[in-house]
Amino acid sequence: MEPILRIANLAVGFGSPVAPLWAVRGIDLEVCKGEILGLVGESGSGKSVTFLAALGLLGGRASRKGSVRFEGLDLLELGDRELTALRGRRIAMIFQDPMSSLNPVQTVGKQLVEAITLHRGLAGQAARGEARRLLERVGLSDPDERMRNYPHQLSGGMNQRVMIAMAIAGKPDLIIADEPTTALDVTIQAQILDLLVELVREEGASMVLITHDLGVVAETCDRVAVMYAGRVVEVGPVERIFARAEHPYTRGLLHCIPTLESDVPLRPIEGSVPDAAEIGGGCAFATRCDMVHDHCRSTSPSFLEIGAGHGAACFRVSA
Amino acid sequence: MNALVEAHCVTRHYPIGKRWPWRSPQILRAVDGVSIEIRRSETLGIVGESGSGKSTLAQIVLGLAPPTSGQVLFEGRPVSGVDTRTWRALRREMQLVFQDPLGALNPRRTVGRQIEEPLVIHGVGNPQERSAIVQRILDAVHLKKSLAGRYPHELSGGQRQRVVLARALILEPKLIVCDEPVSALDVSVQAQIVNLLADLKTRLGLTMLFISHDLRIVRYVSDRIAVMYLGRIVETGDRRSIFSSPQHPYSQALISAVPELRTSAGPRPRIRLQGEPPSPIFLPAGCRFRSRCGRATSICAEVEPELAPAGPTMVACHHPGPAIGAAA
Numbered sequence: 001m002e003p004i005l006r007i008a009n010l011a012v013g014f015g016s017p018v019a020p021l022w023a024v025r026g027i028d029l030e031v032c033k034g035e036i037l038g039l040v041g042e043s044g045s046g047k048s049v050t051f052l053a054a055l056g057l058l059g060g061r062a063s064r065k066g067s068v069r070f071e072g073l074d075l076l077e078l079g080d081r082e083l084t085a086l087r088g089r090r091i092a093m094i095f096q097d098p099m100s101s102l103n104p105v106q107t108v109g110k111q112l113v114e115a116i117t118l119h120r121g122l123a124g125q126a127a128r129g130e131a132r133r134l135l136e137r138v139g140l141s142d143p144d145e146r147m148r149n150y151p152h153q154l155s156g157g158m159n160q161r162v163m164i165a166m167a168i169a170g171k172p173d174l175i176i177a178d179e180p181t182t183a184l185d186v187t188i189q190a191q192i193l194d195l196l197v198e199l200v201r202e203e204g205a206s207m208v209l210i211t212h213d214l215g216v217v218a219e220t221c222d223r224v225a226v227m228y229a230g231r232v233v234e235v236g237p238v239e240r241i242f243a244r245a246e247h248p249y250t251r252g253l254l255h256c257i258p259t260l261e262s263d264v265p266l267r268p269i270e271g272s273v274p275d276a277a278e279i280g281g282g283c284a285f286a287t288r289c290d291m292v293h294d295h296c297r298s299t300s301p302s303f304l305e306i307g308a309g310h311g312a313a314c315f316r317v318s319a
Numbered sequence: 320m321n322a323l324v325e326a327h328c329v330t331r332h333y334p335i336g337k338r339w340p341w342r343s344p345q346i347l348r349a350v351d352g353v354s355i356e357i358r359r360s361e362t363l364g365i366v367g368e369s370g371s372g373k374s375t376l377a378q379i380v381l382g383l384a385p386p387t388s389g390q391v392l393f394e395g396r397p398v399s400g401v402d403t404r405t406w407r408a409l410r411r412e413m414q415l416v417f418q419d420p421l422g423a424l425n426p427r428r429t430v431g432r433q434i435e436e437p438l439v440i441h442g443v444g445n446p447q448e449r450s451a452i453v454q455r456i457l458d459a460v461h462l463k464k465s466l467a468g469r470y471p472h473e474l475s476g477g478q479r480q481r482v483v484l485a486r487a488l489i490l491e492p493k494l495i496v497c498d499e500p501v502s503a504l505d506v507s508v509q510a511q512i513v514n515l516l517a518d519l520k521t522r523l524g525l526t527m528l529f530i531s532h533d534l535r536i537v538r539y540v541s542d543r544i545a546v547m548y549l550g551r552i553v554e555t556g557d558r559r560s561i562f563s564s565p566q567h568p569y570s571q572a573l574i575s576a577v578p579e580l581r582t583s584a585g586p587r588p589r590i591r592l593q594g595e596p597p598s599p600i601f602l603p604a605g606c607r608f609r610s611r612c613g614r615a616t617s618i619c620a621e622v623e624p625e626l627a628p629a630g631p632t633m634v635a636c637h638h639p640g641p642a643i644g645a646a647a
Contacts, residue, residue: 215578
């Protein structure tokens, strides 16, 4: 499959520009046309920072290396004006907390019309008509009433639907959804995930779904990339990863989650994620890995393709 | 007597929006007629979505929020409306573990002092004895003894939750109430804390009230489970029955909405609830779930269903039964 986004050797660091602390330490990742890619990892693994950096949303605070290619352009090379033209229109983002992404003192309608005017050049009646259509499309009843509402008058789930309407307003090719359902209740989460998948499939768009919940990945994604301490440690098709994960971290994660069907005891990963400052030259997972070698502590494993689109960064893996 | 805690038809109503003295205030019914019992050495899990009243129920059980009506008995004695001495004695018997360990800890005191504090308050032992107890409890929650001199910000999220747990356990309470104890933690750390809780419970014979919105974790730790919706218990039963053959349409939808890791069992029934829960201020007459329920009939609009045995569980529904379209 042809990639729509290709991240190559991306590193993102914070703090002193001379000696930054690297939150993302060189990752390669492709998003293919029409696929839903899940990006999982625990807090601090760099999953959000990767895409915030790629879209230039970290401002001057971050040092960036590597390249992020989107349709022949390197996003890291683009200026503010070119990026602004791309963001929202070609690449849309949906964030975790809709309440803090929406403007509390403007009606939902006004914010949505603004996005439509900006990305599609529609104005007046045409823009308002399109706004109503979008609100209906994301499953909100009584769109005329919703247009007049302020975000605080809507529930979290309804606000997230508004955010989704804004995200698809520009008919984007790629949607980055960063924990879009983490703040919602399970029954609402299920509704929102169903809606996102349906919209992406219908529009033929691609989506990156950033989440900490492997269950969400299992139910919505085609492929999954697992991040740990600023690296992608394993990538592969969802079925394959859940059936035979190769990286000890991925396997550990799968053993940490109880299921609704079996009573298999949980096997936690001992210890906690290392600080960016503590990571030396070796494998970042070596301190918690139960299959660790002396070798792992001194040398960082490179990413190895195992086959069928499945790859992992671990010395234990052989092609 | 087998039950450590009994709640008899407790309600907790909050008057809100009383802006004008001549207008009667609106009533938010956070908990509205709930009866539960927690048996000795069992874990009762409470699941429900935000606004279902599960945290308020925890506060009522602990006596921190006196019920508007109804009564909670701890070992047969009432929990609220008691004199100061009885109240203090009760505090030793029941402890609360909070969701956000950073918010529950004092940032300006070492964790050792905070773990010791309950002993000081209740006048247990002299400084040497207390220090020995703190050392033992640190060991029990798998924390290095050297951490006692650290401040909360120097610890990781998982270590902080262990500190909160140590502080709750140091007085050797009979009941601990865990309100979303692992929700703020990363998956790998969650599993550590869940296993620790389960281990401590067995070793110390604790009775536990475990509240969470995460059904997978509640199923893992609980013996019995109660499902709450808008201030009422809609279904209760042992953990296996609740998950393998739920009878209430809300429990069925809730369970089916949990995103599951793929298993060999094949696809699960997908039941999707339409819409969102009504406001707990303007509750519909009759069954509170009827606005989202596919089985609702005219009786549901008139009579509020009470918990009654249906199949393997107790259900508050006029039309209980296995999920439509579910595998037998």
